[in-house]
Amino acid sequence: MIIFKRQTTEKTMQWLFFTIAAASIVILIMIMIFLFIEGIPIFKKISIINFIFGKYWYPTSSPPDFGILPLITASIVVTFLSSLIAVPLGVMTAIYLSEIASTTMREIVKPVVEMLAALPSVVIGFFGMVVFAPFLQETFDIATGLNMFNASIMLAFMAIPTICSISEDAISSVPKTLKEASLSLGATHFETITRVVLPAALSGITTGVILGMARVIGETMVVLMVAGGAALMPSSIFDPVRPMPASIAAEMAEAPFRGDHYFALFATGIVLFIFTFAFNMIADYISNKYKQSGERV
């Protein structure tokens, strides 16, 4: 009797969890299907190649131009530049926190990094607009401080906490016995960090980096506020740009429902989705590849 009862509860729990998991997956798939249904019709007007590699984005002129290369370029370059800043800073902060800092320092620095993560993106955008943009404009004597460089720096602020906290977890979870083994062989603290601790934490660090980058490429508010908004191919890092999320957010309200512009914006969403999806796949691949395995010489 008791055994029978326990089995029923087990079964019920299994079903409950399965249903919840299934529901979220179904919803996600439905969102994806919706994205594709609303985006694909634009390809009746323009080929995929011309859409992706077209250099002109004039969706409201007649005849309109639906080339999103400037938007893709803006997204990629902004993500790349901000990772150039965020990856070293985030990873080095993580190393400092988990391997070098004294307990007191750690208790001061860690909450500061976490606070950075809690900053709403609109606040970071506001800071970029009101403080950093005028500073850039004066220092470099340029037409506008709202540009690719400004956006990259502000986005780096958003990526650093993600990169730092995931990396720090990865580094701290490297067993102490490995560090002892390294030191006992006459390695310095620095050699131990670079040759044992970091390789052992590499999968976690990479995951942190990619998730940080995924956050940057999908971030909308900051780029909407500080990237400058020009849908043109940039020729310098001080040019204003319009990354994909900014373009979608700025234009969706004015695009006629189920018109070509509307379809083109959804198609841009598909491209953005493919990018973030790829980031996650890469993160997954790398973290499996380096998972606690031997490396070749």
Add this chain to the structure above:
Amino acid sequence: MEKTLKLSSQNLNFYYGTVQALHDISLDFYSNHVTALIGPSGCGKSTFLRCINRMNDLIPETKVDGKIIFDGQDIYAHSLDVVLLRKRIGMVFQKPNPFPKSIFENVAYGLKVNGIRDKRLISETVEESLIKSALWDEVKDRLYESALSLSGGQQQRLCIARALAVSPEILLMDEPASALDPIATQKIEDLILQLKELYTIIIVTHNMQQAARVSDFTAFFYMGKLIEMDDTETLFTRPKLKQTEDYITGRFG
């Protein structure tokens, strides 16, 4: 054999926070001799061993007083280079702790961090060390596989090979054979006897026969204190203290 003093612990006290784990340990170790440390679990053998290569420095809130003199120099002196000290005093830990790298890389690691770049010298030393630690035959065809794919006993022998590769002057071994089968244990014991021609060896063991077989001197620890130290034969046949006798005859408790 001529006895030259290699290492000498003088009135060593060690504290984990406020808990004193070692009390006034004075103990001498001689070149080309094997000294066994025996005693019940928790009596401070590992703690003492880890004082000798300053591995306890890594544990926060610990304190040492007293001296450990190594070749005439106090290893706790401020001017001492700990990195160099650890290169000269190798250690095999109680639990196997191979790096998550290939078998080859594990053994080559110590050479590389000590500035050896010559590829041929490295692979020769790796092979030599693996032969000495009785692991070569089992791994010679899979040197580039992960060390984590080895069994526990194989991992421990890999850790021994790794320590040997940097040719330390003193080798600290914390129960190196506790995870090994009788055959591998035999090989390790042979190795110890062979190594003492070149090195000074300090070994922790729970196995009385092993202590009797491999060591020249034996020190008996109990509750953080050194109870008795003598040459192995005397200690096992005519211990001076009742406590020692009870422990070695298994009438302890």
